[in-house]
Amino acid sequence: MILIAIDLAMLAVGGLAALGVVLMRAKFASCGFAAMLLAVTYPASLGFAADNWTSFQNGGTLAVPANTDTLEWKQGWSQDIPGYGQSSPVVWGETVYVTSVSGPQKETYHVVAYKLSDGSKLWQHDLKNATPRENTSYVSRAAPTPAADANGLVCFFEGGNLIALTHDGKVRWERDLVEEFGPLDARHGLSASVEQTDTSAFVWVERSEDPYVMSINKQTGKTVWKVAGIGATSWASPRLVPVGDGHHLVLSGIGHLVGLDPTTGERLWEFDGISGNSSPTPIPLGDGRFLQGATVGRGEASSGSAAKSNGVIGITQASDGKWQADYVWQAKRATSSFGSPIAIANRCYYVNATGVVYCLDLKTGDEVYAKRLKESIWATPVAIGGEILFFGKGGSIRGIADGEEYEALSSEAAWDAPTDDAPESGRGRSSGPVLYGVAVAGERVVIRRGDQLTVWTIH
Known part of the structure; x- marks a missing residue:
């Protein structure tokens, strides 16, 4: 199973990014790239797609x-979602889970489970928002995506609610981070x-x-460790990056990258030679390396300086x-x-704010080509086989072939016609339905x- 997910409570943020230039210091030996290129091909355990997409x-x-x-694409079932949400779906077995929020003051959060095969609703768990706030398109609305495993799922909401549920919707444990911190x-x-x-x-x-x-024990809900954040604007998510025999927990916020030891919370390294990295x-x-994205800063005349914050970063000891x-x-132009x-x-x-896709050589960063898509995307692309899918x-839905030249493949529309996608009892900008995530x-x-799940069959 594959997922595309929006990387922030983005729909009304409107291009928030910092200005800045970083110095070119590509000093890592190329020998490590063989391992890196192997790591970004296909996981050996997957067939057409995995059964679970867990985070x-x-x-x-x-x-x-x-x-x-x-x-080849064929449209299947669709289901309305209670309220509105910006998180991505997660899948475990034959169940797909989504989160959302409703009410003029975002009073109620929802966790809903649907049967993957036919869209029938299995259960819904509602909880009172610990921090009610006016429901507008200028704030995040059930934006964090939950994480699932064999025991159930852990859900976090921007209001401070943290809850673990079983796969049949029973509460395992629950915390109110506003009350605690x-x-x-x-x-x-x-x-x-x-x-x-x-x-x-x-x-x-x-x-x-x-x-x-924080690191939370998934079984008990108790805190394993709690350390300071990075003190920068961010709508990105924490990411475990393999380094040697372990992992670093990498945090990205405007002007800063930080690596933590996921077992202790110890800050292992900091990097400040970056800007515009609030969202990706x-x-x-693999091999201690990761792709980093960054946006063009407000008022920037061109993408040249901003592009230097996009590229491959390596962690070494x-x-x-x-x-x-x-x-x-x-990168030289890609943002x-x-x-x-x-x-x-x-x-x-890379796909920039105007919908231009940049294909770059993974080893050198040299530009292979640039081509404009039909529209901008708020979700991260995925690849199925040799086809890369961009969800506007x-x-x-636009697919292109992975290769040295641009070749258009899939071309579909996720839904038939625009509808009013404004939040329930909310206000703010509304520009029609927004595609936030795909599994x-x-x-x-x-x-x-925001308000609906739609299922397509590919074959």
Whole structure:
């Protein structure tokens, strides 16, 4: 199964990004790229698609194999979602889960389970928002994506509610982070999704004052560790990046990248040579490297300087044991929007705020080509086999072939016609339905917009 997910409570943020220039320091030896290129091809355990898609961007594994050279699409069921939400769906077995919020003051959060095969509603759990706030398109609305495993799912909401549920909707444990640690005031709200290991769930609260990140025992709900956040504007999510025999928990916020030890919370390294990185979440490549996206700063005349914050970053350990991070290469023109870039085989793909896709050589960062899509995207692309899928903000589905030249493949519309997609009893800008996330399980593609799930079959 495959997922595309929006990387923030983005729909009314309106291009928030910082200005800045970073220095080119591509000093890493090319020998490590063989391992990196292998890591971004296809997981050996997957067939056409995995049965489960358990968290935001599935930990950054965005390319999966397929048993067909071309994808054919057929529309299946659709279901209205209570309220409105910006999170991505997660899938476990034959169940798809989504979160949402309703009420003029965002009074009630919802976790809803649907049967994947026919869309029938299995259960709904409602909980009172710990921090009611006017329901407008200028703030995040059920933006964090939950994390699922064999025992159920862990859900975090921007109001401070943290809850674990079984697969049949029973409460395992529940916490109110506002009651424990104070208000969660943040510009436009929070949107960091839950990252996870087998035993821990990571919750990042990058609030305006005293931000923090926590490791939670998934079985008991108790805090394993709690440390300071990074003190920067961010709508990205925490991301586990493989480094050597372990992982670093990487946090990305405007002007800063930080790597934590996921077992202790110890800050292992910091990197400040970056700007505009408020929204895209890092995408692991293997061998301590990850793709980093960043947006064009407000008022910037061209994408040239902003592009230097987009590229591959590598984590290395010095002879004294200290960890450090730096660019392997930096882009010359390519920039990101809300979504993260994607890597497949020898190439990576960035999509900027106007819908231009840049194909770059993954080893060197050299531009292969640039081509404008039908519309901008707020979701991170995915690849099925050799086809890269871009899901437009307004519902367009565009596929291109991975290769040295642009070749258009799939072309579909996620829904038939625009409808009023304003929040329930809310106010603010409304520009029609918005596509926030996609999950693919087997041959079913689940497309989530703010108020609806739609399923397509691919074969």
